Amino acid sequence: GENVEQHPSTLSVQEGDSAVIKCTYSDSASNYFPWYKQELGKGPQLIIDIRSNVGEKKDQRIAVTLNKTAKHFSLHITETQPEDSAVYFCAASGADSWGKLQFGAGTQVVVTP
Amino acid sequence: NAGVMQNPRHLVRRRGQEARLRCSPVKGHSHVYWYRQLPEEGLKFMVYLQKENIIDESGMPKERFSAEFPKEGPSILRIQQVVRGDSAAYFCASDSSGGTEAFFGQGTRLTVV
Numbered sequence: 001g002e003n004v005e006q007h008p009s010t011l012s013v014q015e016g017d018s019a020v021i022k023c024t025y026s027d028s029a030s031n032y033f034p035w036y037k038q039e040l041g042k043g044p045q046l047i048i049d050i051r052s053n054v055g056e057k058k059d060q061r062i063a064v065t066l067n068k069t070a071k072h073f074s075l076h077i078t079e080t081q082p083e084d085s086a087v088y089f090c091a092a093s094g095a096d097s098w099g100k101l102q103f104g105a106g107t108q109v110v111v112t113p
Numbered sequence: 114n115a116g117v118m119q120n121p122r123h124l125v126r127r128r129g130q131e132a133r134l135r136c137s138p139v140k141g142h143s144h145v146y147w148y149r150q151l152p153e154e155g156l157k158f159m160v161y162l163q164k165e166n167i168i169d170e171s172g173m174p175k176e177r178f179s180a181e182f183p184k185e186g187p188s189i190l191r192i193q194q195v196v197r198g199d200s201a202a203y204f205c206a207s208d209s210s211g212g213t214e215a216f217f218g219q220g221t222r223l224t225v226v
Contacts, residue, residue, distance in 0.1 A: 042219055042220075043117075043218050043219045043220050044156065044204070045217070046216075089156070097144065097161060097168070098213060098214060099146040099161065099206050100146060100158055100169060101146075101156075101215070102158065103155035103156045105154060105155045106154070
């Protein structure tokens with residue numbers, strides 16, 4: 001089955017700097033790669049996703065890149081703000097069901113003013 | 114336009130009791146997924162259901178756990194004879210046929226004492 005690894009487990013950045021989180025996956029059949037933000041006591045919220053026919057996607061301060069050959073994908077947050085502090089999860093799934101996701105272990109991001 | 118609704122938000126059970134967790138998907142969504150999140154870990158897939166059908170239960174423990182998604186009403190995750198190790202946050206997600214993302218609820222935090 002699919003195995004997703006995520007690094008780093010914690011990330012501390014100064015406000016205004018960039019944050020990068022990296023994930024690798026094992027199943028070459030995976031073709032959907034979402035990123036979720038989870039705040040304390042809340043459910044995961046989708047912030048951006050990418051599908052295997054695309055190499056990069058950007059939405060304001062957030063961007064995701066995908067390298068299918070190397071089986072890794074990354075989340076980039078630019079101009080970080082204190083409200084970006086949360087746990088971020090990468091995930092992967094196949095085309096048969098978008099909701100059956102294999103999650104990474106998460107990255108605790110702390111943005112200090 | 115309500116999102117995925119889970120209740121209760123918090124549930125305390127004594128060892129040996131039964132826990133029932135409810136999930137109402139986004140209106141119009143016919144697919145429901147249950148995930149478990151242990152403290153400071155990622156989400157682990159448990160089961161994927163469509164109306165009146167279990168599609169994939171590969172992540173469900175073999176004993177004490179069951180799930181259903183009846184024709185009418187919410188999806189139910191049932192844990193019989195709970196043990197301390199069942200203490201976790203349980204999240205439900207839903208999507209639709211042809212949909213492109215899964216929406217998560219706020220979760221039910223189960224504590225077994």
